Amino acid sequence: MGIGSDLMVEYGEEEHENNIRHEIAYRAAVYVLFDRLDRLGAIQAATAHVLAQHEAIANQEYAEDGDVITFYDSSLNDSPVPFEYQAQITAIQAELFNLI
Numbered sequence: 819m820g821i822g823s824d825l826m827v828e829y830g831e832e833e834h835e836n837n838i839r840h841e842i843a844y845r846a847a848v849y850v851l852f853d854r855l856d857r858l859g860a861i862q863a864a865t866a867h868v869l870a871q872h873e874a875i876a877n878q879e880y881a882e883d884g885d886v887i888t889f890y891d892s893s894l895n896d897s898p899v900p901f902e903y904q905a906q907i908t909a910i911q912a913e914l915f916n917l918i
Contacts, residue, residue, distance in 0.1 A: 839918045840911075841868045846918075847910035848899060861918060870894055 845864035849855040855863060871894050874880055880889045889895050899907055 838868060838872070839915060842918055843911045843915040844907065845896070846914045847907045848896075850910050850914070851903060851906055857914060857917065861914060865918075867894070 842861065842864045845867055846855075846857070846860040849860035849863055850857060853860075870891075871889065874889050874891060874894055875887075879891065880887050882888075
């Protein structure tokens with residue numbers, strides 16, 4: 819591979835890791851707000867949850883209906899967050915993102 823190809827792979831890996839960090843921060847924010855977990859406990863629980871979701875996707879352990887994915891293991895399915903809480907979730911997510 820050339821230098822340009824290596825840089826593109828590195829950029830893609832960094833972008834993927836950044837996206838996972840955002841997913842973890844979002845799920846952790848939900849745990850903080852709704853489950854009253856402390857921030858560290860929420861990050862740990864969210865990390866396990868998100869990684870389990872990614873593993874299930876890799877193993878094709880889900881059903882897809884349009885834009886909706888339903889995992890065969892129902893504990894991996896996320897509940898939708900009511901609209902009125904989105905601003906709080908976003909603020910907490912931004913704080914937690916820097917801790918991951």
